Amino acid sequence: xxxxxxxxxxxxxxxxxxxxxxxxxxxxxxxxxxxxxxxxxxxxxxxxxxxxxxxxxxxxxxxxxxxxxxxxxxxxxxxxxxxxxxxxxxxxxxxxxxxxxxxxxxxxxxxxxxxxxxxxxxxxxxxxxxxxxxxxxxxxxxxxxxxxxxxxxxxxxxxxxxxxxxxxxxxxxxxxxxxxxxxxxxxxxxxxxxxxxxxxxxxxxxxxxxxxxx
Amino acid sequence: xxxxxxxxxxxxxxxxxxxxxxxxxxxxxxxxxxxxxxxxxxxxxxxxxxxxxxxxxxxxxxxxxxxxxxxxxxxxxxxxxxxxxxxxxxxxxxxxxxxxxxxxxxxxxxxxxxxxxxxxxxxxxxxxxxxxxxxxxxxxxxxxxxxxxxxxxxxxxxxxxxxxxxxxxxxxxxxxxxxxxxxxxxxxxxxxxxxxxxxxxxxxxxxxxxxxxx
Numbered sequence: 001x002x003x004x005x006x007x008x009x010x011x012x013x014x015x016x017x018x019x020x021x022x023x024x025x026x027x028x029x030x031x032x033x034x035x036x037x038x039x040x041x042x043x044x045x046x047x048x049x050x051x052x053x054x055x056x057x058x059x060x061x062x063x064x065x066x067x068x069x070x071x072x073x074x075x076x077x078x079x080x081x082x083x084x085x086x087x088x089x090x091x092x093x094x095x096x097x098x099x100x101x102x103x104x105x106x107x108x109x110x111x112x113x114x115x116x117x118x119x120x121x122x123x124x125x126x127x128x129x130x131x132x133x134x135x136x137x138x139x140x141x142x143x144x145x146x147x148x149x150x151x152x153x154x155x156x157x158x159x160x161x162x163x164x165x166x167x168x169x170x171x172x173x174x175x176x177x178x179x180x181x182x183x184x185x186x187x188x189x190x191x192x193x194x195x196x197x198x199x200x201x202x203x204x205x206x207x208x209x210x211x212x213x214x
Numbered sequence: 215x216x217x218x219x220x221x222x223x224x225x226x227x228x229x230x231x232x233x234x235x236x237x238x239x240x241x242x243x244x245x246x247x248x249x250x251x252x253x254x255x256x257x258x259x260x261x262x263x264x265x266x267x268x269x270x271x272x273x274x275x276x277x278x279x280x281x282x283x284x285x286x287x288x289x290x291x292x293x294x295x296x297x298x299x300x301x302x303x304x305x306x307x308x309x310x311x312x313x314x315x316x317x318x319x320x321x322x323x324x325x326x327x328x329x330x331x332x333x334x335x336x337x338x339x340x341x342x343x344x345x346x347x348x349x350x351x352x353x354x355x356x357x358x359x360x361x362x363x364x365x366x367x368x369x370x371x372x373x374x375x376x377x378x379x380x381x382x383x384x385x386x387x388x389x390x391x392x393x394x395x396x397x398x399x400x401x402x403x404x405x406x407x408x409x410x411x412x413x414x415x416x417x418x419x420x421x422x423x424x425x426x427x428x
């Protein structure tokens with residue numbers, strides 16, 4: 001079964017092989033967009049990064065717009081799946097929400113996740129933008145649902161789940177703007193500190209007075 | 215002195231008049247970018263919104279790129295001034311930080327503020343992007359300074375001011391992505407709820423036990 005895990009170009013599993021190569025094209029393009037911007041990146045730049053010719057690229061993707069659409073779509077679908085998984089895991093609604101936030105940061109710090117935040121759907125035609133916005137709404141809906149559960153379970157402060165979901169998504173998504181894969185902080189460190197602010201707040205909590213003092 | 219406050223086209227104060235009209239051009243363009251995206255907006259669209267001809271626009275701005283640069287620059291300079299002002303106001307570092315966040319939301323929900331977040335500098339040439347990133351770094355530096363002060367004064371939980379500043383900026387900036395001027399929530403309502411999450415956290419704080427129960 002090894003051939004399935006590490007498919008060889010000679011394995012005959014052409015669909016799988018094509019998928020892997022297409023993924024490499026999308027990933028190289030996302031890295032170029034993230035580093036230099038969407039408009040400043042040409043398909044020639046992407047081909048150069050992969051050390052292939054431009055006609056080779058066209059075997060996997062039709063256009064720069066198709067690449068961006070796919071990068072953003074993949075990131076949004078991963079976010080949605082991650083939050084769904086967290087929602088289906090054990091524990092309280094707060095445990096689920098924290099797990100969802102950790103997974104969110106993990107995805108937002110990948111090439112596709114950063115591309116979602118740095119470039120997003122703006123350069124695409126209206127029809128594509130509409131589809132991607134539909135996926136975004138799905139991510140948002142799941143976050144709201146988890147927050148609503150947390151309030152219902154008495155673990156979160158009563159609040160407007162819509163606004164709270166936007167606050168979480170904003171703080172976590174923003175990481176995709178400034179994160180550097182070669183920086184000193186790991187996605188896990190960043191997630192931990194960001195989640196601490198969102199769950200416990202920045203203001204120092206009053207220490208409970210000790211029994212002696214009463 | 216009325217003529218200075220409401221300059222008339224015949225007042226001879228041509229510089230001031232030009233500035234007001236240029237501001238109207240930038241604002242109309244920002245609204246168009248925010249509603250339809252930068253790429254889908256042409257200078258013809260902007261001229262139509264203002265009910266003027268395209269040649270008239272060229273009297274105030276050279277290009278769509280110049281418009282976007284100015285919209286983003288103005289938003290960033292307003293953010294910087296607002297945080298500086300909050301920093302120079304009275305009270306504790308926490309009071310200053312809260313005031314800075316309120317002002318931040320006020321600016322991010324204007325046409326230029328939304329344009330900063332929805333479009334940003336990505337479509338612009340490298341030189342312009344570099345200048346705008348310098349301004350962004352200034353905004354970020356001021357936020358970090360206020361957070362550092364809050365920790366020094368013992369009012370904020372000890373944390374990495376850099377990460378905390380990014381968390382705040384992310385949550386507050388994200389508002390510019392989803393805010394609708396014709397929506398049901400005012401910028402003040404949004405600011406209050408978002409700031410409550412950032413300062414106090416989402417998790418319900420344990421109620422101090424009453425003396426009776428001890």
